[in-house]
Amino acid sequence: MIQTTPFHPRTSEANQTGLWSHWAGYLSAEKYRMSDKFEYWAIRNSAGVIDTSPLYKYRIRGRDAERYLSGLLTRDIRKCRPGQAQYTVWCDDDGWVLEDGVILRLADDEFLLTTARANMAYFTGMAEGLSVEIEDASPQIGALAVQGPYARQILSQIAPEMADLAYFGVTPAKFGDASVTISRTGYTGDLGYEIWVDADDAVGVWDRLFDVAEPYGVIPAGQIALLVTRVEAGLILIDVDFKQARYAWNDDQRATPIELGMGWMIRDLAEDDRPFIGRKAIEKEIAGKTSRWRTVGVIADWQDWNRVYMDRGLVPEKDHSPNQGQFMLYDRDDCQIGWTPSFLYSPIMQRHIGIARVEPEHGRVGTKIQLEITIDHRYDMVAAEVTRLPFYNPPHKTA
Amino acid sequence: MPTKNEYDAIVIGGGHNGLINGAYLARAGLRTLILERRHLVGGAAITEELYPGFQFTTFSYALSLLRTEIIHELELPKHGFMPLQMPSTFAPTDDGDYLFLGKDKNENLHEIARHSPHDADAYLAYGHMMSQVVHAIKPLMDSIPPDITSKDPEERARMAAIGSYLADLPPKVLHDMVRLLTGSSADILEHYFETDIMQGWLASSGIIGSKVGPRSQGSGLVLLYHSFGEYDGSYGTWAFHKGGNGGFTQVLARAAEAYGAEIRLESPVEAVITKNGKATGVALEDGTEFSANVVVSALDPRRTFMQLVDPRELPADLVEDIRRYKFQGVSSKVNFALDANPSFPGLEGADHLRGFLNVGPSLDYLEQAFDDAKYGRFSSRPYIDGCIQSSIDPDMAPPGKAVMSCFVQYTPYELREGDWDTARDALGDTVQARLNEIFPGFNDLVLHREVVTPLDIERTVGLSEGNIFAGEFLAPQMFFFRPAPGWNQYRTPIEGYYQCGSGTHPGGCVMGSPGRFASWQILGDLEKAKA
Numbered sequence: 020m021i022q023t024t025p026f027h028p029r030t031s032e033a034n035q036t037g038l039w040s041h042w043a044g045y046l047s048a049e050k051y052r053m054s055d056k057f058e059y060w061a062i063r064n065s066a067g068v069i070d071t072s073p074l075y076k077y078r079i080r081g082r083d084a085e086r087y088l089s090g091l092l093t094r095d096i097r098k099c100r101p102g103q104a105q106y107t108v109w110c111d112d113d114g115w116v117l118e119d120g121v122i123l124r125l126a127d128d129e130f131l132l133t134t135a136r137a138n139m140a141y142f143t144g145m146a147e148g149l150s151v152e153i154e155d156a157s158p159q160i161g162a163l164a165v166q167g168p169y170a171r172q173i174l175s176q177i178a179p180e181m182a183d184l185a186y187f188g189v190t191p192a193k194f195g196d197a198s199v200t201i202s203r204t205g206y207t208g209d210l211g212y213e214i215w216v217d218a219d220d221a222v223g224v225w226d227r228l229f230d231v232a233e234p235y236g237v238i239p240a241g242q243i244a245l246l247v248t249r250v251e252a253g254l255i256l257i258d259v260d261f262k263q264a265r266y267a268w269n270d271d272q273r274a275t276p277i278e279l280g281m282g283w284m285i286r287d288l289a290e291d292d293r294p295f296i297g298r299k300a301i302e303k304e305i306a307g308k309t310s311r312w313r314t315v316g317v318i319a320d321w322q323d324w325n326r327v328y329m330d331r332g333l334v335p336e337k338d339h340s341p342n343q344g345q346f347m348l349y350d351r352d353d354c355q356i357g358w359t360p361s362f363l364y365s366p367i368m369q370r371h372i373g374i375a376r377v378e379p380e381h382g383r384v385g386t387k388i389q390l391e392i393t394i395d396h397r398y399d400m401v402a403a404e405v406t407r408l409p410f411y412n413p414p415h416k417t418a
Numbered sequence: 419m420p421t422k423n424e425y426d427a428i429v430i431g432g433g434h435n436g437l438i439n440g441a442y443l444a445r446a447g448l449r450t451l452i453l454e455r456r457h458l459v460g461g462a463a464i465t466e467e468l469y470p471g472f473q474f475t476t477f478s479y480a481l482s483l484l485r486t487e488i489i490h491e492l493e494l495p496k497h498g499f500m501p502l503q504m505p506s507t508f509a510p511t512d513d514g515d516y517l518f519l520g521k522d523k524n525e526n527l528h529e530i531a532r533h534s535p536h537d538a539d540a541y542l543a544y545g546h547m548m549s550q551v552v553h554a555i556k557p558l559m560d561s562i563p564p565d566i567t568s569k570d571p572e573e574r575a576r577m578a579a580i581g582s583y584l585a586d587l588p589p590k591v592l593h594d595m596v597r598l599l600t601g602s603s604a605d606i607l608e609h610y611f612e613t614d615i616m617q618g619w620l621a622s623s624g625i626i627g628s629k630v631g632p633r634s635q636g637s638g639l640v641l642l643y644h645s646f647g648e649y650d651g652s653y654g655t656w657a658f659h660k661g662g663n664g665g666f667t668q669v670l671a672r673a674a675e676a677y678g679a680e681i682r683l684e685s686p687v688e689a690v691i692t693k694n695g696k697a698t699g700v701a702l703e704d705g706t707e708f709s710a711n712v713v714v715s716a717l718d719p720r721r722t723f724m725q726l727v728d729p730r731e732l733p734a735d736l737v738e739d740i741r742r743y744k745f746q747g748v749s750s751k752v753n754f755a756l757d758a759n760p761s762f763p764g765l766e767g768a769d770h771l772r773g774f775l776n777v778g779p780s781l782d783y784l785e786q787a788f789d790d791a792k793y794g795r796f797s798s799r800p801y802i803d804g805c806i807q808s809s810i811d812p813d814m815a816p817p818g819k820a821v822m823s824c825f826v827q828y829t830p831y832e833l834r835e836g837d838w839d840t841a842r843d844a845l846g847d848t849v850q851a852r853l854n855e856i857f858p859g860f861n862d863l864v865l866h867r868e869v870v871t872p873l874d875i876e877r878t879v880g881l882s883e884g885n886i887f888a889g890e891f892l893a894p895q896m897f898f899f900r901p902a903p904g905w906n907q908y909r910t911p912i913e914g915y916y917q918c919g920s921g922t923h924p925g926g927c928v929m930g931s932p933g934r935f936a937s938w939q940i941l942g943d944l945e946k947a948k949a
Contacts, residue, residue, distance in 0.1 A: 036522075052769070054505040054521035056650075057810075064502060064660060065812045169812060234817035236810065321490045334553060337651030364650060367500065369489050 021046055024072035025161035025221030033239045040242055043135070045073035050241040056339060056366065058240035059247050062207050063367055066167030066232065067240030071206075071213065072221075075137060078156040080129040083149035088130060089293050091145055092122070093276055093301070094284040097293075099124045104187045104202050108276050108284065114300030115264030115273040116281075117141075118257065121204050123189045123215070131156070131200075131215065135257045141265070145296075161221035165228065166211035166240075166248070168415050173232045174201065174212055181212065186417040195227040196220075206245060208252020210415045246341040250361045250374060253316060253408030255279060259343050259360050260314070260374055275304055278376070280314035280408065313382030316410055317348065317359055319371035319390055320402035327392070327399045336394075337364040337371075348375060349389040349400065356381045356388065365410060372410050381405065425451045425680075427712035427940070428700050430687045430726065431880075431919065433461020434663075436716030437670040437681075438933030439918040441492050443712075444679035446941050451708060452679055453700065455686040455880065458664075459671045461716075462879045462886065463928055465664025469866035471816040472755040475662040476870060477879060478886070479751075479805065479823040480504075480774075482656050483646045483929040484666075485560065491934075497672040500660035502810050506773030509619045510856050512780065514763065517615045518770050534613045544610040544620075545654075551595045552645050552653045554587050559646060559924045562935050563897045567904040598642040599893065604632040604781050606641070614780035622778040622801060625827060627886040627926065629748045631788030632781050640891050643925065656774075660811055663928060690715070690726045690915055697914035711914050712940055716933070718881055718888035719743055719901035719921040723910070732911050739902035743921075744892060747872035747884030748791055750829040752849040755866035756820040759806060760857035768809055775804035777852065787828055794834025796845055800852060801827045819865075824849055831872040831883040838873035845869055887926025888919050897923060908936035909943075916940055 022045045024030070030048055038049035047070065050058060061067040079088065088096040094107040101124050108119040120134040139155050146153055165174060175182035178192035181201045189202045197220035205211030216224045229237070246256070255261060264273045276284060285291075285301060304310055328335040341363050348357040359373030373390075381388060386405040391398055425448075429440040432454030440452040458464055462477040481501055489499060509517040517533065519526045531538040564576035584592060597606055603624030607617045621632035624641030631637065645654045659666035671681055685706075690713050691699045699709035715722040723732060723740045759771050778784050778801045787797035803825040808815035815821040826849050833841060846869040854860040872884025881888055889895055898906055901921045908916050918936030920926035 052505070052520075053525055054503060056503050056521070057505040057772070060500075060502050060810070064500060064810075235812040236808075321486075332553075334549070334651060334653065339650065366650065368495050369486070369499065369501075370495075 024070050025216075025218035026070045026072060026163065026225050028222050029225045030070050030239065034241075042073040042242070043075065047073055048239070048241040050243050051239045055241060055243040058238060058244035059339065059366060061236060061238045062167045062209060062240055062244060062248055064168065065236040066165055066169045066173060067207075067244060068228065068232070068237060069164040069166065069240050069245050071162040071164045072160070074157070074162060075134045076156045076160045076162070077132045077134065077138065077142060078129070078154040079132060079142075079151060081149070081151040082128060083151045084128045084130055087146055087149050087151045088122070088132075090295050091142070093281070093295060093297060095287070095291055095293060096122065096124075096130075101126050102189050104189050104204050106187075108279070108281055110276065110297030110301070111264050112297060112300065113264075114275050114297040114304055115267070115270075116261060116276055116279055117264050119255070121202075123200065123202050125189065125200065133162075136263060159218050161216045161218050161224070163214045163216070163221075163224065163228070164205050164207075164211060165214065165232075166205045166207040166209050167237075168210050168413075169235050169237065170210050170212050173228075173235055173237065176231050177227055184212070194220075194224050197224055199224060206252070206254055207248035208254065208409050208411050208416060209248065209413065210418075243340060247339050247363060247366070250341060250363055250372065251365050251367060251409065251411040253374060253410060255314070255374060256361065274312065274376075275301065275310060277301070277304060277310045278312040278314065310379060312357065312376040313379050314408070315375055315377055315382050315384075316406040316408045317373045317375045317388065317390060317403045318406045318410070320404065321370060323402040324371060327394060327401055331394055333394065339364050339366050346373065347391045348377060348403070349391065350381060351387060351389065353389070359390070368410055374408065377405065423706070423708045425449045425708060425710040427451070427714065428453060428708055428710040429714045429716055429918070430690075430700060431455075431461060431716030432459035432671070432681060432683075433716055433879075433919070434463050434667055434670060434928055434930060435918050435920060435933035436461070436714075437667060437674050438488060438492070438930045439714055439716060439937050440679045440681075441670065441674035441677055442934060442937030443940065444674060444677035445492070446937070448712070450674075450679040451710070452674065452681045453685040453687055453702070453708075454681065454683050456878075457683055459681060459683070460664050460667035462875070462881065463663035463667045465662035468753075468868050469755040472819070472821045472866065473662055473814045474753045474821060474868060475664065475807065475823050476753065476868065477751060477875060478663045478928060479807070479825065480656050481659045481663065481666055481928055482644070483648070483927040485930055485934065486648060487560075488930045488934055492670070492673045494669055494673055497669045497676065498660070499666070499669050501657035502660055504656065504658050504773040504805065504810060506770060507619070507776060508770040508773060509615060509776040510762070510779065511615045512783070516762070516765075516770070517619060520769075530616065533615055534611075537611045537613050537616045540610045541616070547594050548642075548645050549653045550591050551598060551642065554591050555595060555642070556646070557583070558897070560931065562907055562938065563923055565904060565907055566898040598638040600635065601638040602633050602635050603637040603641040606638055607632075607781070614782070618778045618780040618783055619776050621781055621784055622776055622803065625784060625788070625801065626803070626825075627749050628891055629746045629791065629828070629830070631785045633785050634788075636892055639893060639896070643891055644927070646929070658805070658807055658810060661813060662807060662811075666928065687726065690912070692727065692731065692912055692915070695731070695913060697912050712916065712944070713914060714916040714918050714936060714940065716919045718745070718885070718919055719917070720745070720882045721880065722917050722919065722921070727912060727915065736902050736905060736911065743895060743901055744890045745831070745883035745885040746890065747831045747875060747881070747886065748828040749884070749886050750826045750845060750872060751868070751870040752824045752826055752846055753868040753870070754822040754824070754864055755815070756822055756863040757865055758818060758863055759809065759820045760853070760860050760863060762857055771806045772809045773805065775802070775806075777802035777804070777856065791828035791830045794830055794832060796829040796833070796841065796848070797827065798848065800829075800849060802849060802852065804853075824853070829872060831876075838871040842869045842871055845871065888921035889925075891925055896925065900925060908932075908939040
């Protein structure tokens with residue numbers, strides 16, 4: 020039976036399209052209005068509200084919580100103080116990425132870890148012998164992402180305590196009568212916050228939010244708008260940009276944190292005395308320079324893109340809908356060097372962009388490559404260039 | 419070492435074409451000065467806070483036909499380019515009903531079918547026909563037309579190439595193109611559609627900025643021209659820039675400055691200085707002089723040829739052509755600061771207010787509005803193209819309030835009785851009364867009203883006779899002939915003096931091609947001179 024999120028009474032009213040997708044077993048609006056691009060622009064120019072409740076949420080607490088997590092997670096959780104959050108990954112013994120997620124440190128001994136997939140058996144299995152309690156709090160917690168340049172101005176009218184929240188900061192707050200947690204996190208690459216609320220208070224929080232937000236042109240935004248913004252923000256997506264190592268059939272499907280562009284998480288390994296799962300393998304990868312891929316941005320040459328379409332008598336395609344097919348990348352000698360599984364036309368960059376994986380020697384910014392696309396059931400090559408991630412990184416994201 | 423007042427190129431006029439031209443010249447390494455008469459750049463594409471907290475797009479109000487090449491070449495996204503989407507069109511009918519179209523093709527077909535199942539199907543056929551014609555004519559719009567007067571073999575070859583290109587088009591596309599270029603929009607729309615609202619709504623694009631009615635021959639050309647909008651891979655789409663069109667021209671100014679162009683405000687140019695038939699610089703009204711071997715006028719053809727230089731220095735044929743060049747502006751703006759969004763009986767919410775409001779319910783309505791103008795009166799029941807920009811950009815008005823731009827036609831520059839200084843309020847009242855019919859209670863919402871007549875456009879922006887395109891879209895003023903045969907390639911008879919305004923090919927709207935093409939010509943000429 021498909022589940023509904025705690026905000027469903029409101030999201031179902033707001034969804035004018037009848038289009039829902041299934042996200043981790045929950046109904047999730049594809050788009051609320053006929054134009055998902057309008058929702059996209061709300062995120063980039065005002066604020067969009069995204070129901071992210073389908074994420075798994077694990078409450079991890081106890082005397083050994085920090086010790087437990089510092090061995091489980093690849094990034095050093097000890098550096099995340101109460102009132103802060105971290106984007107992190109966790110690996111298996113071979114240093115392959117199992118998953119990524121955001122963890123909020125609510126107190127010295129209490130954390131909330133969000134994941135895209137179920138992890139209860141794995142997490143509890145790793146906790147043996149430690150004084151730590153792991154609870155799957157997913158159904159009890161609603162999550163609402165308020166993302167866009169107006170997010171702070173709006174939220175601070177309701178919960179003034181969040182006004183000074185730093186990037187990746189976390190604070191308890193009162194939202195009307197409801198007690199909530201607000202984190203300055205999100206998946207859009209914009210100024211944005213997530214409100215974590217008890218399921219019973221969810222509808223009240225939605226109503227209070229929109230009472231204040233509506234005059235600013237804030238609207239609910241669905242999956243499509245979210246997935247456009249995440250590509251612009253250079254944020255990877257499970258089962259698109261990487262596969263959980265646990266369920267992979269071969270190493271081709273697996274990837275290391277470094278290969279996924281997370282090398283920065285383990286930059287300080289020399290000063291980091293933690294034993295953590297995958298550490299040895301990662302050290303070996305670094306020492307032997309055995310990483311097979313680099314995660315980079317690719318940006319199509321606009322003139323060449325127009326040319327291949329005009330040559331066929333067609334209007335150049337500029338579709339912002341996230342295309343999660345795989346587009347192959349080649350060097351200038353037509354040898355395959357990688358692929359992009361997340362490719363679209365970015366409305367704010369006005370360019371075709373993709374999050375790509377390429378062989379390390381082709382990963383330098385500015386490297387000229389070729390992108391294979393299909394037009395009228397024929398393959399065509401378009402000139403492209405390797406670029407830095409994220410594509411869109413406005414100052415207000417972190418300011 | 420150049421002195422302070424020496425430049426490689428001087429652009430007169432900081433409207434969008436002047437800024438684009440200046441940006442391209444600076445990008446190519448020229449020491450470029452852009453001179454703007456007013457206290458802000460943008461020309462007719464400006465945003466002003468005319469009432470506290472409310473941002474008015476005083477004149478131009480939508481990002482219409484901007485060429486995508488300019489976005490890329492000038493790297494506009496780096497400087498804040500944001501083409502917000504207007505997701506809908508709302509067109510009230512004469513009988514209290516409406517046509518409300520959004521972004522979903524099939525939903526739109528149902529909405530049209532509510533009025534006529536025939537027209538729903540016809541809408542697809544019409545759309546495909548228009549897209550094919552636009553696609554076919556695009557290469558001609560997106561390049562510099564040959565000089566029809568030239569005996570140069572290269573120009574002759576380019577003429578012949580156009581002939582071949584047209585001959586290679588599918589005959590039906592070519593025929594439809596000729597229908598559009600020469601015929602009336604009514605003839606085309608009556609062929610496709612049976613309902614007044616579809617005919618009226620679509621015909622509205624065929625009258626914008628032009629002294630033609632939907633039944634005038636030539637309105638087809640205006641209709642076609644307005645279909646050249648090209649956002650995100652489909653033709654005919656328009657956008658609204660963040661912060662209004664003033665927001666857009668600020669982006670252009672930042673781009674130009676990033677390439678090294680210098681922008682000088684409050685610097686009205688008195689004249690282009692010439693010596694032995696060559697441009698050597700400009701003199702401001704206050705006597706300051708700047709020298710440069712390239713001087714570019716972004717002003718309209720009348721000002722470019724009759725005001726900035728002495729017409730006696732020009733060939734008599736050109737002077738006569740410019741004298742005959744038609745402006746006859748017919749468009750006004752009536753802009754409102756509103757206490758809240760207006761409400762339409764029977765429709766809840768604000769979705770129908772998030773795009774264009776089209777008050778032109780039938781061909782007859784538009785034609786009758788035109789009838790008034792033919793005899794020197796403004797329309798008693800005007801055509802209105804409205805948009806409530808605050809509904810898609812919260813920076814345009816305080817939360818919960820609304821700013822509404824209304825483009826109004828017809829308002830002839832030359833009134834038969836009285837003048838615009840005395841008729842201004844009457845026009846405002848007429849438009850407001852019409853809006854009050856559509857949105858009962860509208861009058862009570864008005865906090866502030868700004869009426870901008872063709873005379874105001876001329877006085878403030880400098881566009882002769884208030885023509886928003888710097889010269890009408892009439893066949894004898896387009897392509898080879900814009901602004902005059904022999905002078906359609908951005909040069910002038912004065913060496914080093916160029917034109918880059920909307921009075922040159924391809925024409926007006928916030929398209930930018932004149933500024934871009936003129937830069938090609940200028941840089942090409944400099945290259946040739948070096949060789």
